[in-house]
Amino acid sequence: MKKKLLLVLSILLNSYLLSAQIFTVNNIQYNVISTNEVEIITYLGSDTNIEIPNTAESNNITYQVVKIKNGAFYQKGLTSASIPSSIVTIESGAFSSNQLTSVFISNGVLTIGSDAFSNNSLTSISLPNSITFIGDSAFANNVITNIDIPDNVISLGKYAFVSNLLETVVLGANLENIGESAFNNNSISEIVIPNKVTTIKKNAFSSNSIENITIGSGVTNIEEGAFLYNPVVNVTSLSTTPANLPLSAFDNNFNISLTIPENTSEVYANAGWVDFGSVNGETLELETFIIDEIEYSIINLGLRHVEIENYYGSSIDLVLPSEVVHEGSTYKITEIGDLVFKNKNLSSVILPNNLTRIGYDSFSHNNLLTITIPDNVYTIDSYAFKDNQLISVNLSSKVNYIGNEAFSENVLTNVLIPNDVKIIGNAAFYDNSIRTLTIGSSVQKIGSYAFHSNKITNVTIPDNVITISNLAFYGNKIKNLIIGNGLKTIGVSAFNNNLLRTVIIPENVKSIEYFAFDNNPVSEVFCKSSKPFLYNDLFANKNNIDLTIPADSYYAYNDSYWIGFKSITDGTDLIDTTINQIPGLLLISNHGTISNNLQEYVSLKIYNTKGQQVLNNNLNGIYIVVANDSLGNMVVKKMYVQ
Structure with missing residues (x-):
C-alpha cells in the first residue's frame, strides 16, 4: 500500500513539474503542457518579423508548438508573422496592437481567439481551410480589403471584422452564426449569406455600401439593424419559411426589389417582409393620394406612415405638414422620397417633425438659405441638399x-x-x-x-x-x-x-x-x-x-x-x-561581455590594449570597443570590463 502511495505521489509530482516547466529559445518563452507539447506564453525579442517554429527543444526533448497564449505577442512592434502548421489555437489578443502588415497562417490552426489580430495594419489575410472558429474582434480595426471565410468556419464572433476597408466578402458554406456588428463599418458592395446560416445578429452588416443581398434558405433569425445604413437595391431571400424581419433591418424597404420563392408572398408578409418596392418583379402598388399639390405614398399601413412622392406645386416657400388625413385616417410623414423637390426653385422649407429620412437628391439645385433637420431624422441621403445657397444647417442629434x-x-x-x-x-x-x-x-x-x-x-x-x-x-x-x-x-x-x-x-x-x-x-x-x-x-x-x-x-x-x-x-x-555618431547608443558591460541597446542596427568589435581583436566573452580589463551602425557611422570607446 505504501509503495502504491509513493508511486501515485511520484506521478503527481512529475506531472506538476512537467506542467510548470518554462524555457526560452530564440527569445520565445514556452510552457510545457504535455509530454511532447508546448505553448508560447510570451515574446522577449525585438525583431519585428517573427517566424514561429513548429518545434522547440529543451533538455534534449523536442516539443510540438501547439498553442499561442493570450497576449503572447501583444504590443511587440511586429510587422510580419508566420504561424506554422503545428499551431492549433491562437488565443485572445495573441498578436493584438502591433503594426502587422502581413500574416501567414498555416493549415492546421482551428481556433482564432478574440482580438487575436485586432488593431494592426493588415491589408489582406488568407485564412486556412482548417479554421472552425473566429472570435470576437479577431481582425477588428485593420485595413483588410478582401476576405474569404473558409468552409469549415461555423461561427463568426461579434465585431470580428469591424472597421476594416472590406470591399469583397465570401462567406463559407458551413457558416451558421454571424455575430453582432461582425462586418460593421466597411465598404462591402454585395453579400451572399450561405444556406446553413441560421442567425444574423444585430448590425452584422450595417454601415457598408451593400446594394445586393442574397439571404440563404436556413436563416431563421435576423436581428435589428442587420443591414442598416446601406444603399440596398436588391434582396433575394431563398427561404420558404422566412425569419421575422424587424422594422430596422434595412433603411427603407420601399427602395428595395425583393425576390422570394414562388407562392410564399403570404408567409413573408406575415413575417414582416412588407412595404418593399417590388416583390418578384411586381411593383408594390401602395396607395397614393394628393393633398395640397403634394403626392403621398403609404409606406407602412400598420403604423400609418407616408412618404412624400412628388410635388406638383409652384410655391417657393414650403411648410411641409407633419401629419395628413386621408379617408378619415391620420398619417405621419416620415420620409421624403428621392428627387421630390429637386430643381423646384425653392427659397425656404420647413420639414415635418416626424421625418426620419431625407431621400437621395431630394432638395438639390434650389435656392435654400437655411435648413433645420428635425429631431427624428437619422439618414440624410446623397445629394440631398447639393447646390443650394445654404448659409446654415442645424443637424438633429439623431442623424x-x-x-x-x-x-x-x-x-x-x-x-x-x-x-x-x-x-x-x-x-x-x-x-x-x-x-x-x-x-x-x-x-x-x-x-x-x-x-x-x-x-x-x-x-x-x-x-x-x-x-x-x-x-x-x-x-x-x-x-x-x-x-x-x-x-x-x-x-x-x-x-x-x-x-x-x-x-x-x-x-x-x-x-x-x-x-x-x-x-x-x-x-x-x-x-x-x-x-x-x-x-x-x-x-x-x-x-x-x-x-x-x-x-x-x-x-x-x-x-x-x-x-x-x-x-x-x-x-x-x-x-x-x-557628424559621425550613433544616436542613442549605450554600451553596457555585464559579466565579462559588452552589449549595446541597438543590436538590430549596431555591431561591435572588441580589441585589447595591444590592438588584437578578441571574443566578446570572459573579458576582464581595459578594452577598445568599435561600434558600427547600418548607416556607416562609427564610434570608438575605451571601456573597463570585469
Missing part, C-alpha cells in the same frame, strides 16, 4: 449618416456634426465656406473630398475616427490640427494645401499616403510611434522641417525612409546627421 455630396456646393460657414454620425460621405460638405467645424465623437470615417475647398482654420479629429480619406481637407486654411488617438490611415493629399506649421502624428497611425501634408508651411513634425510606417512624400519642404521622434527610434525611422529633414530629435537628443 447618424450623411451621404455623398449631401451638402456640397453651398455657402455654409459653420458645421456641427452630431455625435451619432458614424460616416461622413464623400464630398459631403465639398465646396462651401466653412470656417468653424466640429466633428462628433462617434465619427469613424471621413470620406474623400468630405471638406475639400472650404475655409476651415482649426480641426480636431475625435478619437473614434479611424480613416481620413483622400483629399478630405484639401484646400482649406487649417492652421491648427489635433488628430485623435484612434486614427489609423490618412489618405492621399488629405491635408494638402493648408496653412499647417506643426503636425503631430499619434502613435496608432499605421499609414499616411502620398502628399498628405504637401503645400503647407510645416516647420515641425512630432511622431509618437517608435515603430514608424514607410514615409510616402508627405511633406514637400522636409529639408526645412524639424522632426521629433520617440527616444531610441532613430534607426527605425531611418529604415522607414524618414530622412532628409532639417533636424531630428530622438527623444530629447538633437541628432546632427552631418
Whole structure:
C-alpha cells in the first residue's frame, strides 16, 4: 500500500513539474503542457518579423508548438508573422496592437481567439481551410480589403471584422452564426449569406455600401439593424419559411426589389417582409393620394406612415405638414422620397417633425438659405441638399449618416456634426465656406473630398475616427490640427494645401499616403510611434522641417525612409546627421561581455590594449570597443570590463 502511495505521489509530482516547466529559445518563452507539447506564453525579442517554429527543444526533448497564449505577442512592434502548421489555437489578443502588415497562417490552426489580430495594419489575410472558429474582434480595426471565410468556419464572433476597408466578402458554406456588428463599418458592395446560416445578429452588416443581398434558405433569425445604413437595391431571400424581419433591418424597404420563392408572398408578409418596392418583379402598388399639390405614398399601413412622392406645386416657400388625413385616417410623414423637390426653385422649407429620412437628391439645385433637420431624422441621403445657397444647417442629434455630396456646393460657414454620425460621405460638405467645424465623437470615417475647398482654420479629429480619406481637407486654411488617438490611415493629399506649421502624428497611425501634408508651411513634425510606417512624400519642404521622434527610434525611422529633414530629435537628443555618431547608443558591460541597446542596427568589435581583436566573452580589463551602425557611422570607446 505504501509503495502504491509513493508511486501515485511520484506521478503527481512529475506531472506538476512537467506542467510548470518554462524555457526560452530564440527569445520565445514556452510552457510545457504535455509530454511532447508546448505553448508560447510570451515574446522577449525585438525583431519585428517573427517566424514561429513548429518545434522547440529543451533538455534534449523536442516539443510540438501547439498553442499561442493570450497576449503572447501583444504590443511587440511586429510587422510580419508566420504561424506554422503545428499551431492549433491562437488565443485572445495573441498578436493584438502591433503594426502587422502581413500574416501567414498555416493549415492546421482551428481556433482564432478574440482580438487575436485586432488593431494592426493588415491589408489582406488568407485564412486556412482548417479554421472552425473566429472570435470576437479577431481582425477588428485593420485595413483588410478582401476576405474569404473558409468552409469549415461555423461561427463568426461579434465585431470580428469591424472597421476594416472590406470591399469583397465570401462567406463559407458551413457558416451558421454571424455575430453582432461582425462586418460593421466597411465598404462591402454585395453579400451572399450561405444556406446553413441560421442567425444574423444585430448590425452584422450595417454601415457598408451593400446594394445586393442574397439571404440563404436556413436563416431563421435576423436581428435589428442587420443591414442598416446601406444603399440596398436588391434582396433575394431563398427561404420558404422566412425569419421575422424587424422594422430596422434595412433603411427603407420601399427602395428595395425583393425576390422570394414562388407562392410564399403570404408567409413573408406575415413575417414582416412588407412595404418593399417590388416583390418578384411586381411593383408594390401602395396607395397614393394628393393633398395640397403634394403626392403621398403609404409606406407602412400598420403604423400609418407616408412618404412624400412628388410635388406638383409652384410655391417657393414650403411648410411641409407633419401629419395628413386621408379617408378619415391620420398619417405621419416620415420620409421624403428621392428627387421630390429637386430643381423646384425653392427659397425656404420647413420639414415635418416626424421625418426620419431625407431621400437621395431630394432638395438639390434650389435656392435654400437655411435648413433645420428635425429631431427624428437619422439618414440624410446623397445629394440631398447639393447646390443650394445654404448659409446654415442645424443637424438633429439623431442623424447618424450623411451621404455623398449631401451638402456640397453651398455657402455654409459653420458645421456641427452630431455625435451619432458614424460616416461622413464623400464630398459631403465639398465646396462651401466653412470656417468653424466640429466633428462628433462617434465619427469613424471621413470620406474623400468630405471638406475639400472650404475655409476651415482649426480641426480636431475625435478619437473614434479611424480613416481620413483622400483629399478630405484639401484646400482649406487649417492652421491648427489635433488628430485623435484612434486614427489609423490618412489618405492621399488629405491635408494638402493648408496653412499647417506643426503636425503631430499619434502613435496608432499605421499609414499616411502620398502628399498628405504637401503645400503647407510645416516647420515641425512630432511622431509618437517608435515603430514608424514607410514615409510616402508627405511633406514637400522636409529639408526645412524639424522632426521629433520617440527616444531610441532613430534607426527605425531611418529604415522607414524618414530622412532628409532639417533636424531630428530622438527623444530629447538633437541628432546632427552631418557628424559621425550613433544616436542613442549605450554600451553596457555585464559579466565579462559588452552589449549595446541597438543590436538590430549596431555591431561591435572588441580589441585589447595591444590592438588584437578578441571574443566578446570572459573579458576582464581595459578594452577598445568599435561600434558600427547600418548607416556607416562609427564610434570608438575605451571601456573597463570585469
